[in-house]
Structures are given as structure tokens and as C-alpha cells.
Amino acid sequence: MKHKIGIIGAGAWGTALSVAAVKAGNEVFLWSRNIEVVNLINKFHENKIYLNGIKLTSSINATTHLEQILKCDVILIVVPAQQLRNIIMQIKEFNLPKNIPVILCCKGIEQESLKLTSEIANEYIANPVAILSGPNFADEVALGLPTGTSIACEDQDLGMKLVQILGSTVFRPYYIKDIIGAQIGGAVKNVLAIACGICEGKKLGQNAKATLVTRGIAEIGKLSIALGGDKQTLMFLCGIGDILLTCGSIKSRNMSLGFALGKGEKLEEILQQRNYVTEGVTTAKSVFDLAKKLQLDLPICQQVYNILYSNVTVEETIKNLLQRPLTAE
Amino acid sequence: MKHKIGIIGAGAWGTALSVAAVKAGNEVFLWSRNIEVVNLINKFHENKIYLNGIKLTSSINATTHLEQILKCDVILIVVPAQQLRNIIMQIKEFNLPKNIPVILCCKGIEQESLKLTSEIANEYIANPVAILSGPNFADEVALGLPTGTSIACEDQDLGMKLVQILGSTVFRPYYIKDIIGAQIGGAVKNVLAIACGICEGKKLGQNAKATLVTRGIAEIGKLSIALGGDKQTLMFLCGIGDILLTCGSIKSRNMSLGFALGKGEKLEEILQQRNYVTEGVTTAKSVFDLAKKLQLDLPICQQVYNILYSNVTVEETIKNLLQRPLTAE
Numbered sequence: 336m337k338h339k340i341g342i343i344g345a346g347a348w349g350t351a352l353s354v355a356a357v358k359a360g361n362e363v364f365l366w367s368r369n370i371e372v373v374n375l376i377n378k379f380h381e382n383k384i385y386l387n388g389i390k391l392t393s394s395i396n397a398t399t400h401l402e403q404i405l406k407c408d409v410i411l412i413v414v415p416a417q418q419l420r421n422i423i424m425q426i427k428e429f430n431l432p433k434n435i436p437v438i439l440c441c442k443g444i445e446q447e448s449l450k451l452t453s454e455i456a457n458e459y460i461a462n463p464v465a466i467l468s469g470p471n472f473a474d475e476v477a478l479g480l481p482t483g484t485s486i487a488c489e490d491q492d493l494g495m496k497l498v499q500i501l502g503s504t505v506f507r508p509y510y511i512k513d514i515i516g517a518q519i520g521g522a523v524k525n526v527l528a529i530a531c532g533i534c535e536g537k538k539l540g541q542n543a544k545a546t547l548v549t550r551g552i553a554e555i556g557k558l559s560i561a562l563g564g565d566k567q568t569l570m571f572l573c574g575i576g577d578i579l580l581t582c583g584s585i586k587s588r589n590m591s592l593g594f595a596l597g598k599g600e601k602l603e604e605i606l607q608q609r610n611y612v613t614e615g616v617t618t619a620k621s622v623f624d625l626a627k628k629l630q631l632d633l634p635i636c637q638q639v640y641n642i643l644y645s646n647v648t649v650e651e652t653i654k655n656l657l658q659r660p661l662t663a664e
Numbered sequence: 665m666k667h668k669i670g671i672i673g674a675g676a677w678g679t680a681l682s683v684a685a686v687k688a689g690n691e692v693f694l695w696s697r698n699i700e701v702v703n704l705i706n707k708f709h710e711n712k713i714y715l716n717g718i719k720l721t722s723s724i725n726a727t728t729h730l731e732q733i734l735k736c737d738v739i740l741i742v743v744p745a746q747q748l749r750n751i752i753m754q755i756k757e758f759n760l761p762k763n764i765p766v767i768l769c770c771k772g773i774e775q776e777s778l779k780l781t782s783e784i785a786n787e788y789i790a791n792p793v794a795i796l797s798g799p800n801f802a803d804e805v806a807l808g809l810p811t812g813t814s815i816a817c818e819d820q821d822l823g824m825k826l827v828q829i830l831g832s833t834v835f836r837p838y839y840i841k842d843i844i845g846a847q848i849g850g851a852v853k854n855v856l857a858i859a860c861g862i863c864e865g866k867k868l869g870q871n872a873k874a875t876l877v878t879r880g881i882a883e884i885g886k887l888s889i890a891l892g893g894d895k896q897t898l899m900f901l902c903g904i905g906d907i908l909l910t911c912g913s914i915k916s917r918n919m920s921l922g923f924a925l926g927k928g929e930k931l932e933e934i935l936q937q938r939n940y941v942t943e944g945v946t947t948a949k950s951v952f953d954l955a956k957k958l959q960l961d962l963p964i965c966q967q968v969y970n971i972l973y974s975n976v977t978v979e980e981t982i983k984n985l986l987q988r989p990l991t992a993e
Contacts, residue, residue: 481871540811542800
């Protein structure tokens with residue numbers, strides 16, 4: 336059966352998810368506030384601004400009218416986490432019918448409130464909420480390369496239905512129940528990616544990097560459990576899958592920032608050279624604040640925070656980590 | 665307190681562990697049956713045959729006399745898994761005192777018996793057994809680069825004691841209890857590395873590879889639990905840590921074999937060009953046999969087996985994996 340899928344946000348990931356949703360046999364409506372993006376997609380079937388060079392299927396209906404999206408059977412929200420509150424408030428004003436499921440596809444922790452995306456949504460709307468998160472480079476999904484992802488939803492029947500609605504041979508969602516755990520890996524991975532970049536920049540070796548990622552995953556698990564997530568969720572695509580992808584590529588924004596730090600460059604200079612946001616830098620602060628609030632010991636995240644915000648040198652940091660007492664895993 | 669550590673096997677890993685044990689403040693005796701290796705280490709402080717180009721500390725005592733090793737306080741066995749039975753039988757003949765802990769540092773499943781290394785040891789000796797396994801490239805450990813590893817031992821007091829005996833600022837063992845789970849990641853990872861190599865060779869993208877590793881880890885978990893291991897062990901250095909390291913480097917023997925397969929080369933030709941063993945090829949058969957015996961569904965391992973042993977093409981294999989029903993993680 337054909338479903339109407341409304342996708343809010345036509346960045347690289349929202350556009351790629353539109354392609355995946357069409358591939359799964361749905362009718363897709365894609366919202367952007369940017370009329371130029373809408374025209375490019377409708378007329379030239381390409382999102383030159385956010386996903387340049389990838390030909391899109393002609394059947395995506397781009398629009399600047401949020402009302403049109405809100406008439407769909409399923410809504411996906413694919414805006415940056417820091418903009419989610421604003422979009423959810425608009426949805427509430429438009430009186431989205433309460434039975435329409437809303438899938439949150441944004442990764443992150445809101446800076447001021449330290450809230451997860453599902454917590455922000457729950458403040459305003461009573462609709463069933465699901466989380467879509469996994470090891471997903473947008474360009475590869477838009478190109479139709481095979482990709483797995485997690486769909487988390489407390490209501491198992493609905494979750495499995497969403498898996499069927501969005502899934503195809505190449506875009507393969509797997510259902511999980513835990514919506515808290517599903518959000519933590521994607522939100523915190525960028526802090527770990529900065530640490531991995533430092534490790535590479537300092538030439539500490541592949542053993543050290545694998546150890547860092549493994550111990551970092553344990554920290555992410557601690558945070559997840561403290562927030563009410565399930566230990567096991569970390570093993571899924573939204574957990575280790577996403578972390579592996581982000582910590583595996585030196586080209587990623589966060590790894591490359593860490594790499595430059597590891598090679599001895601100054602943070603201010605690295606940030607000045609960049610005309611884009613390096614998410615891990617803000618997330619490091621959110622995680623530090625959360626850890627403090629929840630009284631958690633997250634040594635790797637805390638050392639990354641120290642380097643970024645407390646002028647602690649990379650050398651001191653490494654010494655601190657290596658001098659921790661030997662213990663159990 | 666200084667301990668006498670006896671290390672059986674002077675390949676790259678045994679030699680590197682000797683360096684780590686010296687660094688931790690111990691007196692180290694390293695056994696090899698190869699008199700040339702023993703002389704090189706004692707006279708030139710270099711194992712030119714297995715760890716060429718790395719200067720070793722002068723305080724390693726290499727020997728061809730197994731009796732000398734068996735007078736130590738702690739024994740590490742670092743021979744290939746397929747040779748373990750033979751060494752354990754020799755140890756038994758020499759009447760190793762029953763209180764001396766034996767740390768098994770070999771990764772693998774015995775081909776004929778499908779037994780883990782701890783199971784082989786238990787057939788012959790009653791000594792307390794521990795497992796050392798983690799994301800450990802030997803050359804990096806020998807160079808003194810920071811490295812984490814897992815030490816598994818059912819007796820927690822002994823396990824923590826071994827952590828203290830072998831641990832230093834740069835070589836950092838973490839204690840875990842589960843000796844079964846500790847052996848599975850290291851044994852099975854090479855099958856997954858072949859799958860990852862195929863994925864890269866076929867240019868399926870980074871999303872596909874991250875998905876493959878994540879789902880592969882789930883399979884390794886299934887196998888581990890079926891053999892009596894603990895679900896959680898997979899999260900540790902001996903689990904995801906080791907898997908990440910092996911699946912992260914295209915240079916590794918198993919990844920590069922998969923890569924060649926993915927690019928369309930024939931298995932026989934790839935194997936003919938190699939004058940060394942590609943462990944994943946034999947492990948794929950052991951895992952296939954184990955899965956059959958335990959009635960487990962391990963789709964990725966099974967597809968690797970099909971490519972290696974049943975003339976199924978890479979293309980068919982990918983199709984098979986992508987056509988599996990969409991489900992829960």
C-alpha cells in the first residue's frame with residue numbers, strides 16, 4: 336500500500352530520506368523554507384545546495400507549505416536538533432492530527448535544556464514519536480547504496496509498521512523499542528570522533544584508537560542508562576553502527592578537528608578556518624553538563640571538554656587518561 | 665613486587681607481550697623452539713624474523729628450554745590456536761605446578777574439534793586459566809604505544825592480580841569475568857573482516873560497511889551466547905575493540921582477501937599469490953560447522969562461507985543478504 340510521507344527539512348539527510356521513501360513505494364512530500372531548494376528539486380530533480388551532483392527521482396514533491404506536509408500519513412522531521420523546538424511549535428499550531436506518527440531524524444542534545452529530541456517533541460505534541468538513527472551518510476543513501484538504520488518506537492506494532500513503510504532492499508531499517516538509547520549514540524559520537532582525531536594526529540597508533548572507541552562506547556552506554564536507555568541498544572545500528580562510521584573517517588568534521596588538535600594546532604585557529612559548525616565542540620559541552628548533573632564519570636568525554644574549554648593540553652590529557660588506575664571493564 | 669613471567673611462543677605477539685611484561689616491572693623468560701630467534705633476541709635484542717626493525721629491551725631472557733619457562737609465577741601461551749593442543753600436552757608432561765596461572769593469548773577455534781583454546785587447555789591441565797585478548801597490533805605494543813586489552817578469568821581476585829602484574833601506563837589490561845565471550849570476538853572477527861573487504865572491493869559504501877560490522881557483531885554475540893558466553897562481553901576490548909581494529913584496516917590479510925574477491929578476483933588465484941595463511945578462510949569453515957551444530961542463523965558468516973566454499977558469487981550473496989525480511993535488531 337502506498338503511503339503519503341511528509342518530510343520536514345530538505346538538507347542532505349532530509350533529501351536522501353525522500354529518495355529512500357520513494358524507493359520504498361511511497362508518495363513523498365518534502366518541505367523546505369528555502370524556495371530555491373524547492374524549485375531546484377521540483378524542476379531539476381537535484382538539491383544543488385545540500386546534495387550537489389546527485390540526481391534525484393522526479394517523483395519527490397518539494398514544497399514550502401508546511402500544511403501540505405501535515406496532511407501526510409507519516410511525518411519525518413529532519414532539521415538540526417537545535418532547530419527542532421521551533422519546528423515542533425509550528426506543527427502544534429497547525430493542529431497535526433494526534434494519530435499521525437512523527438519520526439525524528441535529527442541527532443543531538445538541545446544546548447540550553449540538555450534535552451533529547453524526543454523530550455522536546457513530547458513537550459508540545461501527543462503524537463506517537465519514533466526515532467530514526469544509524470550509520471547513514473546522506474549521499475550514499477541518495478545514491479541508493481545499501482544502508483541499515485534503526486527505527487526506535489515504544490509501540491512495537493507501530494515501529495514494525497514504520498519499518499515496512501520506509502524499508503526497501505537497499506534502505507533497511509531495523510526495529511528497536513528503546514527511544515532513549517537510540518538517541519544517545521548519534522548525539523554523543525561526535526565527541527568521541529574528536530578524541531579519535533586527536534589520537535590519529537598524535538600518532539598514538541591503531542591499538543590506542545580501537546581502545547579509545549571501545550572505552551568511549553562504554554561511556555556513551557553509561558550516559559544512556561543514566562537517562563533511562565537500555566544497555567543493549569548501544570549494540571545496534573544507532574549505537575556502535577553510527578559510532579563506527581563517524582570514528583572511521585578522518586574526513587569527517589569532528590575527526591579532522593581532533594586531528595589538527597593532535598598535530599598541535601590551536602583550537603581558535605582551527606575554528607576560524609572553518610565556515611561550518613563542528614557539532615562535537617558544542618556536544619562536548621552538553622555532555623560535560625549532563626555528566627555533572629547526573630554525577631557520571633565519563634573520562635574520555637571530560638578530557639575532550641578540558642581540551643576544548645579549559646586550556647588543558649593534549650599531552651596532559653593523554654597522561655591523565657593513561658594514569659587512571661587499572662580496573663575492570 | 666617483581667614476578668617471573670614465562671612466555672611460550674616468540675612470534676610477533678609473544679615478543680611484543682614480553683616487552684609489555686618487562687615494562688610492567690617483571691622478569692621475563694621467552695620460549696621459542698627456534699634457536700635462531702632465541703639467539704637474535706639474546707644477542708641483538710631484536711626478533712628479526714617475526715618483528716623486524718623493532719629494538720627490544722635487553723632484559724628479555726629468550727630460551728629454547730621449556731622447563732625454564734615452567735618455573736615462572738605466571739605462564740603466557742602465545743602460539744597459533746591450531747598448535748595449542750601440542751604445547752598444552754608438553755606442559756602437562758613437564759608437570760607444571762597446579763597453582764600457576766596460565767594465560768592463553770592465542771585467538772582461534774580448533775579446526776577438527778571446534779573447541780575454544782580454554783576448552784583445549786582444560787582437557788589436559790587443572791591450572792587456573794585466563795584469556796588475554798584485545799585490539800592489539802603486536803608492533804605497536806612492542807613500540808610502547810598505548811594499548812588496551814581484556815584479561816578474562818573466572819576467579820576475579822586472580823584476574824585483577826594478573827591485570828596488576830601485566831599492566832603499565834601504556835599496556836592497559838581490563839578485567840572481565842567471562843572467558844568464553846572473551847575468546848569469540850578474536851576468533852570470529854576475521855570472517856567479518858573478509859565480508860568487510862568484499863564490501864569495500866564492491867564499492868558498496870561506508871554505510872553498508874558500518875551496517876555489516878554492526879550486524880556481524882550481533883552474529884558473533886549469538887554464537888558467544890550459544891557457547892555459554894555473556895552478552896555484555898562483546899562490548900569490551902576483546903569484542904568490539906578487536907573487531908574494529910581488524911575491520912578498520914584494508915591492509916590486514918583478511919580484509920585484503922575480501923577486497924580482492926569484491927573486485928572480482930578468483931579465490932584460488934588470490935590464495936596462490938599468498939605465502940601466508942589467511943586465518944578467516946579456515947575460521948569461516950569452523951564457524952559454519954559450529955553454527956550448524958548449534959542450529960544458529962548467522963547470515964553474514966554463512967554467506968562468507970558460501971563464497972569461499974560453495975562457489976556462490978559475491979553478487980548472489982549480496983542479493984541474498986539484502987532480500988532478507990525486514991525485522992527487529
